[in-house]
Amino acid sequence: MTQIFAANPEFLHLEGPGGKTLYGCDQDWFASFWQRKAGCGPCTLANIMRYLGRAGKLSNPTEFQGVQSCQTLMEEMWGYVTPGMMGLNSTARFAQGAALALDKAGGQLTPVPLDVDKNASPGESVQMASDFIVEGLKQAPVAFLNLLRRQLGELEPWHWVTVVGLGRSEGDAILHIYDNGLRFDLSLSQWLLAGGNGGFVSFA
Secondary structure: OOEEEEEOOHHHHOHHHHOOOOOOOOOOHHOOOHHHHOOOOHHHHHHHHHHHHHHEEEEOOOOOOHHHHHHHHHHHHHOOOOOOOOOOOOOOHHHHHHHHHHHHEEOOEEEEEOOOOOOOOHHHHHHHHHHHHHHHHOOOOOOEEEOOOEEEEOOOOOOOEEEEEEEEEEEEEEEEEEEEEEEEEHHHHHHOOOOOOOEEEOOO
């Protein structure tokens, strides 16, 4: 299996209680109940903006060290990708908000959405999505929108997560995911066969 990662996934790592490593921001750090319930999109965008800032790809970054700075960044990103009653259920809306956030922070990258083609075969979808993710990882982690309405392994339903890497094998791709301070892997073909609906946003 060929492994491809964003150049420095450790840019998302934080020190938690007892020296435990946290893998990215956690939406439970939001102040209000609604933000904690629906804030996975802003949390994912905060991860990516934090990565870009630490990678030197923003000319006007904010402070990116520690949990408190992540909380501040998450609140800021909420203003750009604000969830509605159905959450943030659109890759296009995420990309539009991310473009505004990047413009303010002095980023030169462009958010690019890719929705799953419902007319394609699972094999074609795996190929298309994995090619898109691999290209995106050259610049930054990739945002992943899962619109399944049920839990799939460790992947929560109706949820945004951050893809920091991908393992490719014939007929499948394994996504390496950071979500709410945790990390886990997900089979892309398994997700598609489960009715995978949603898409990805890369930064090109």
